[in-house]
Amino acid sequence: MAIKGSLSEFSLPEIFQFLDQGQKTGILTIRDQQNSQEAKPIFRHIWLLNGRVVAAGDRLDNRGLYRLIEQRGWITDAIRPEIEQLIKENAPLGLNLKSMGILQPDQLKLLFSIQVLRQVCSLFQVESGQFRFDAKVDLPKSEMTGLSLPATETTLMGLRSLKDWRILQSKLPEANSTLFNLLSGQSPLRLDHQENQVLSLADGVLNLKKIADQLQLPIPKIQQIAFRLIVVGLVEEVPDIDVVGVTSTNENMLEVDADPSDRGVMSSSARTEISNSFLQSLVGFLQHKV
């Protein structure tokens, strides 16, 4: 079943978190509508295997990686027919060229960087776009270098270079929220210095305002760093009580009581114990209602 929607509703970092945690395999297509005034909107296709990004491109002809290799002059006429055959068979192009000695590991890393990192990271800047994820697709092995990156690590890289955070403003954690570190050991992801600093202060006690004070960084910056840590699953945002809303809700407060026949002020006593006979009666009553 395809999942689709607007990036303004479900952001790209959230999509990658979803695909990574679900270890999804399939194709994520991003349609950038900003350029829809021209002849065609821009499409980007990102292929994932078990939650890891394995290839990316702007078309579906299985020749994107081939074009990148050719642009760099790494294909000679002698090997061209062999490569065409590999593409035709949808064989893993990167691994085959490496085993044939045509490409070295460093070259594959460069290709992966251009193919995936540059193209995917730029998608975090897309303001108004649509996404669609299809799970039931065959992966184009001829587009794969053989390298891969967890979707969440791609998110970290993309968000670190994001200049305009307005598109994610509504997703950022509140300044009075606290962060809880979800790790039991060291981070499996490579974090930069500021991310490590915020992670070290994710103790469930300090809110983002206090973290900003301690690190002497602006609150928006801390919110952005915290968002990065949240969407890659390293910390959890725990909202705090908003004391600003106290006055307005006081007027509308509903007063209820434990006595079902009356309504009075809700007491501050602890949660009442429930007997087994009460619960059995309740379940019986409810099942009768059904």
Place this chain on the structure above:
Amino acid sequence: MRLVVAGTVGAGKSTFIRTVSEIDVVDTDRRATDETAEIKHKTTVAMDFGRLTFGPNMALHIYGTPGQQRFDFMWDILIRKAHAFILLVAAHRPHEFRYARRILSYMNRRVQIPYIIGITHMDCEGAWSSENIKLALGFVDETNQPPVVVLNAEERETVVKAIVALVQYYISMR
């Protein structure tokens, strides 16, 4: 026994309570402000209250959390006395999944009471599947997930079944 109905804006919290309550649910709807107004023109500002009486001095009290996206002192009062809660999530509003996660974080860090997830609007266009919604809410481990039910807040039968599921889950966790 006190149950709380929490959830995202427009997920059907007030409707849920209204559908099963034997008493008129006090209408605490007020004109919605800010981004909530883009979804509904009215939303619950304080809380909804409903009741089911099933014997002498035996009643189920159902409280609905305020609809606007802030956690004020009312939330704290509600959850500290609740025995269990259901989190309603609208299947066709992925925009709200992040807020649903925040609700769960808020609740689970403050109280440790059983809860289930209730998915609404499953028949609406663009509705996500239960499996994908669970994932979007952060439930990755199949062995460590609350029960999930699909319901229509306007249909009494599905709402009652959801409450049965919640109460039975509460019993199993005792």
